[in-house]
Amino acid sequence: MNVRRHGPIAGALAALWLAAGAVAGPPVPAATVQADAPRDDFTALLGLLAARRHGRVSFTEVHEMAMLERPLRSAGELLYEAPDRLEKRTLEPRRESLILEHGVLTAQRGRRTHVLRLRDYPQVVPFVESIRATLAGDRAALEHYFHVQFSGDLGHWTLELVPVDATVAHTVRDIRISGAREVIHSVEIRQSDGDRSLLTIGAEVPP
Amino acid sequence: MSSAGRAGTVVWALAVLLAAAIVARATYVADLSAFLPRAPTAAQRLLVEQLRAGPAVHLIMLAIEGGEPETRAQLSLQLAARLRADPAFAAVNNGDAAQLQRDREFLLAHRYLLADDVTPQRFTVDGLHAAIGDSLDALAAPEGLLLKPLFPRDPTGELLAILDSLGPGAAPHTDAGVWSSPSGARALLLVQTRAAGSDTDAQQAACEAIRRAFAAAVTALPAAQRAAPRLLMSGPPVFAVESRAIVKQEVLRLSAVSAVLITVLLLAVYRSLPALVLTLVPVLSGALAGVAAVALGFGAVHGITLGFGVTLIGEAVDYSIYLFIQSGGDFRRTVWPTIRLGVLTSICGFAALLPSAFPGLAQLGLYSIAGLVAAALVTRFVLPHWAQGVRSVRDLSAAGEKLVRALAGLQRRRAAAALALLALAAAAVLYLQRGALFSRELAALNPIPLAAQRLDDELRADAGAPDVRYIAIASGTDREAALAAAQRLSGRLSPLVDAGVIGSFQSPTRYLPPRAVQLARQASLPTEGELRARLAAALAGLPVKPGVLEPFVADVAAARRGATLTEADLAGTSLAAATDALLVHTSAGWSALLPVAVSDGDLAPGALARLRAAVAAQDGAPLLDLKAEADALYGGYLAAAGRLALLGLAAIVVLLAVALRSAARVARVVAPLVLAVLTVAALLVVTHHRLTILHVVGMLLIVAVGSNYALFFDRSSARPYEGSVPRTLASLGVANAATVIAFGVLAFSRVPVLADLGSTVAPGTLLALWFSGLLARPAAAGRA
Numbered sequence: 008m009n010v011r012r013h014g015p016i017a018g019a020l021a022a023l024w025l026a027a028g029a030v031a032g033p034p035v036p037a038a039t040v041q042a043d044a045p046r047d048d049f050t051a052l053l054g055l056l057a058a059r060r061h062g063r064v065s066f067t068e069v070h071e072m073a074m075l076e077r078p079l080r081s082a083g084e085l086l087y088e089a090p091d092r093l094e095k096r097t098l099e100p101r102r103e104s105l106i107l108e109h110g111v112l113t114a115q116r117g118r119r120t121h122v123l124r125l126r127d128y129p130q131v132v133p134f135v136e137s138i139r140a141t142l143a144g145d146r147a148a149l150e151h152y153f154h155v156q157f158s159g160d161l162g163h164w165t166l167e168l169v170p171v172d173a174t175v176a177h178t179v180r181d182i183r184i185s186g187a188r189e190v191i192h193s194v195e196i197r198q199s200d201g202d203r204s205l206l207t208i209g210a211e212v213p214p
Numbered sequence: 215m216s217s218a219g220r221a222g223t224v225v226w227a228l229a230v231l232l233a234a235a236i237v238a239r240a241t242y243v244a245d246l247s248a249f250l251p252r253a254p255t256a257a258q259r260l261l262v263e264q265l266r267a268g269p270a271v272h273l274i275m276l277a278i279e280g281g282e283p284e285t286r287a288q289l290s291l292q293l294a295a296r297l298r299a300d301p302a303f304a305a306v307n308n309g310d311a312a313q314l315q316r317d318r319e320f321l322l323a324h325r326y327l328l329a330d331d332v333t334p335q336r337f338t339v340d341g342l343h344a345a346i347g348d349s350l351d352a353l354a355a356p357e358g359l360l361l362k363p364l365f366p367r368d369p370t371g372e373l374l375a376i377l378d379s380l381g382p383g384a385a386p387h388t389d390a391g392v393w394s395s396p397s398g399a400r401a402l403l404l405v406q407t408r409a410a411g412s413d414t415d416a417q418q419a420a421c422e423a424i425r426r427a428f429a430a431a432v433t434a435l436p437a438a439q440r441a442a443p444r445l446l447m448s449g450p451p452v453f454a455v456e457s458r459a460i461v462k463q464e465v466l467r468l469s470a471v472s473a474v475l476i477t478v479l480l481l482a483v484y485r486s487l488p489a490l491v492l493t494l495v496p497v498l499s500g501a502l503a504g505v506a507a508v509a510l511g512f513g514a515v516h517g518i519t520l521g522f523g524v525t526l527i528g529e530a531v532d533y534s535i536y537l538f539i540q541s542g543g544d545f546r547r548t549v550w551p552t553i554r555l556g557v558l559t560s561i562c563g564f565a566a567l568l569p570s571a572f573p574g575l576a577q578l579g580l581y582s583i584a585g586l587v588a589a590a591l592v593t594r595f596v597l598p599h600w601a602q603g604v605r606s607v608r609d610l611s612a613a614g615e616k617l618v619r620a621l622a623g624l625q626r627r628r629a630a631a632a633l634a635l636l637a638l639a640a641a642a643v644l645y646l647q648r649g650a651l652f653s654r655e656l657a658a659l660n661p662i663p664l665a666a667q668r669l670d671d672e673l674r675a676d677a678g679a680p681d682v683r684y685i686a687i688a689s690g691t692d693r694e695a696a697l698a699a700a701q702r703l704s705g706r707l708s709p710l711v712d713a714g715v716i717g718s719f720q721s722p723t724r725y726l727p728p729r730a731v732q733l734a735r736q737a738s739l740p741t742e743g744e745l746r747a748r749l750a751a752a753l754a755g756l757p758v759k760p761g762v763l764e765p766f767v768a769d770v771a772a773a774r775r776g777a778t779l780t781e782a783d784l785a786g787t788s789l790a791a792a793t794d795a796l797l798v799h800t801s802a803g804w805s806a807l808l809p810v811a812v813s814d815g816d817l818a819p820g821a822l823a824r825l826r827a828a829v830a831a832q833d834g835a836p837l838l839d840l841k842a843e844a845d846a847l848y849g850g851y852l853a854a855a856g857r858l859a860l861l862g863l864a865a866i867v868v869l870l871a872v873a874l875r876s877a878a879r880v881a882r883v884v885a886p887l888v889l890a891v892l893t894v895a896a897l898l899v900v901t902h903h904r905l906t907i908l909h910v911v912g913m914l915l916i917v918a919v920g921s922n923y924a925l926f927f928d929r930s931s932a933r934p935y936e937g938s939v940p941r942t943l944a945s946l947g948v949a950n951a952a953t954v955i956a957f958g959v960l961a962f963s964r965v966p967v968l969a970d971l972g973s974t975v976a977p978g979t980l981l982a983l984w985f986s987g988l989l990a991r992p993a994a995a996g997r998a
Contacts, residue, residue, distance in 0.1 A: 070353065072353070072362065074362075074365065074366065074758065074759055074762040075350075075757045075758060075759060076757045076758070076759050077757045079350060079353060079757070100351055101351050202362070
């Protein structure tokens with residue numbers, strides 16, 4: 008009675024958070040910011056992102072894996088309501104829904120529903136904190152979980168997040184998030200084995 | 215001393231030696247089983263067997279609270295490591311990574327024997343194509359990151375299917391890498407002891423080993439962190455140990471208090487130390503005889519029975535009091551016949567307890583009968599000879615005279631009328647409260663303090679293992695048959711889960727399918743050559759590179775050749791404990807338990823009917839509603855106790871009719887007793903007590919003890935020339951005071967069964983004496 012799909016869902020949660028970051032505002036902290044200008048831009052970016060209350064956008068995602076002859080593609084919508092509700096609706100190739108609300112993740116696939124409590128999955132906390140801390144402007148928490156590189160300027164920026172935690176770093180090499188002002192364009196996750204996924208944010212979906 | 219006296223003394227001494235030898239060799243138990251009734255229906259028998267000896271009785275829940283989460287986690291790991299090294303523990307689970315890893319590896323290694331999906335259809339070209347396609351979809355989904363490493367071994371997703379079938383919320387939360395309460399404030403461990411549940415000594419040793427291991431783990435912490443963490447323990451073994459300690463403490467404490475109070479009373483009355491010492495001889499002889507009789511009759515003596523021993527003091531001490539205070543005349547001719555009849559009525563009362571389904575009550579009955587008989591015999595045949603030198607007991611005739619005059623001054627008609635009114639009032643109270651007279655819950659007898667019961671509820675909730683209410687039961691003559699029945703039952707319950715009628719259910723077949731099912735699953739796996747051919751065809755149109763699925767081919771080949779699963783394969787995983795708990799050996803064979811979790815709150819009535827129908831559809835398997843069964847069980851025994859009490863009363867009436875040969879005299883003896891019982895019952899109800907089985911027993915004791923008083927009044931009325939009426943009255947007053955003290959002390963016990971008994975008998979016997987005096991014929995009071 009003691010074994011469940013901790014792993015897969017924890018991963019789902021991590022990815023959801025990253026994707027949600029794409030809607031809500033990326034984790035943009037700068038732990039190792041080089042120049043004064045980017046530091047100012049980063050601070051300004053934090054303010055812009057925190058001011059954003061909700062969003063609904065389309066997405067496409069591409070997974071490249073060594074064991075597959077061609078990439079896997081999926082598409083759907085991302086929704087965000089401030090301060091802590093995030094939803095990823097995959098419409099293709101099959102429907103599924105992941106909702107994160109008040110630290111609880113509900114995953115719905117087919118007829119099955121999984122309810123997971125975030126605090127049971129410490130390995131996911133860095134990812135979650137990256138978003139939460141970004142939305143909250145909590146720079147200390149961001150520096151705790153990631154080495155952060157901010158480059159570009161407010162009009163066209165890129166963040167590179169490298170996990171501090173060895174277990175997380177074992178799977179994920181880095182996360183690159185790019186955008187323009189409060190709008191995020193893409194989230195790229197590069198895995199340690201060379202596989203990667205790219206989430207591309209599309210147009211705003213009318214309500 | 216006469217030769218008869220010497221002979222009596224020798225017989226007494228030999229009997230004491232014999233009884234002492236038996237008592238010294240007897241075993242003493244204190245688990246709750248004495249108050250778990252022997253059960254009539256098969257389902258109830260299973261329930262009771264589970265409560266007595268099932269795997270659940272080995273479970274200890276541990277919680278560590280205080281300090282930082284990391285400190286608690288560290289303590290949890292340390293504690294688990296120490297306990298795992300101790301052979302006293304069969305299983306120690308704390309949700310650490312190593313344990314999860316072992317569980318996961320077991321499930322992965324045996325997935326083709328465990329998964330419901332493993333059918334011939336699954337391994338056709340179409341089946342493989344569909345299953346691998348589904349897995350690719352999952353890879354594209356967010357969790358693909360973590361599914362990916364499994365894909366080459368398990369492209370058809372059997373492991374996920376198994377994990378999915380376990381349902382949500384089956385395990386506690388996790389914090390800092392170990393199980394924790396939902397709030398994270400406590401680290402949790404579940405421990406199973408190896409010793410039998412009834413072996414309280416072994417359970418106590420296990421509890422102490424846990425405390426020692428925790429203390430050692432705390433000592434290993436940095437000094438600054440040592441103060442905060444605390445260990446909480448609960449579970450049946452903890453309760454058994456605790457209740458034994460409570461009962462032991464209570465028995466010692468109450469006996470000491472009673473002994474001191476009665477000693478003071480008797481010293482004040484007798485003003486003679488030798489008389490006091492001699493008074494205690496029948497009491498102690500009776501207690502010894504009682505314990506010896508129970509040890510012989512039941513094999514083991516329950517601690518609670520010793521607690522009831524106090525009750526014996528209450529009555530046996532009366533005999534010597536009568537001897538010393540009334541012995542102005544010829545004891546053997548004047549006092550003894552009345553005592554003899556009193557002992558016989560008491561035996562009638564206690565004999566009604568012997569057939570009781572509660573072993574505790576049956577023990578009380580035997581204990582009291584043996585004790586009273588021994589005490590009476592000692593009073594009759596031994597004490598008078600020893601007491602010949604002790605004649606200096608203060609003459610209580612003067613005090614008795616006052617009582618006689620007080621009784622004589624009563625306006626009897628008015629007294630009788632008042633008592634009639636009292637009887638009516640009491641009956642009215644009982645009638646008005648008839649719906650809520652009796653406590654219907656077995657829990658009313660639980661000696662565990664409320665705070666400990668609450669902690670137990672909390673830890674169960676923390677561990678995500680709340681008390682289950684419904685259990686479907688699949689039985690068979692052996693393990694395989696029970697597992698096969700459980701598999702069929704699972705097949706009928708699964709649709710109810712899908713339809714949302716029930717939340718989920720557990721079954722031992724999840725981790726240990728019947729052999730036939732395992733063989734069938736094995737037979738659905740194709741040969742290696744066949745699998746390669748089908749796989750090649752199945753992968754057409756799918757983007758999987760050639761050769762990636764080689765590990766899958768190897769795993770299937772190994773599973774096809776491998777042995778079937780046995781319980782031994784589960785060893786070392788936390789699944790072993792789960793399976794053990796669900797597969798039990800009963801007197802009738804083997805039973806698989808399938809606890810049914812309700813979605814939220816209770817089952818809707820319609821849902822319950824569907825559940826019952828599904829469970830009973832085949833094999834006539836029973837669905838156990840634990841709460842309803844336990845309460846019905848208790849209700850049944852309460853009713854039985856009531857019947858037994860009435861039977862005891864009837865036996866007493868018959869005995870009195872034979873002895874007294876007069877309906878009027880019988881009525882005069884019985885009326886005050888019935889009135890006392892009515893009044894006490896009404897008093898209990900008015901003071902917001904729900905009557906339990908022990909109250910009912912207490913009422914029987916009121917009749918048994920009170921009949922002595924009524925008989926002395928009756929004798930004084932019928933043969934006033936025999937013995938001294940004032941002395942008789944005085945002796946009754948003293949005897950009653952001793953009884954009220956003994957039971958009154960019991961009423962303050964922390965053990966509910968003792969408190970219930972004391973709070974019934976103490977006021978009841980006092981009232982029985984008063985009412986007997988008031989209803990006695992004036993002749994009794996008229997002459998001195």
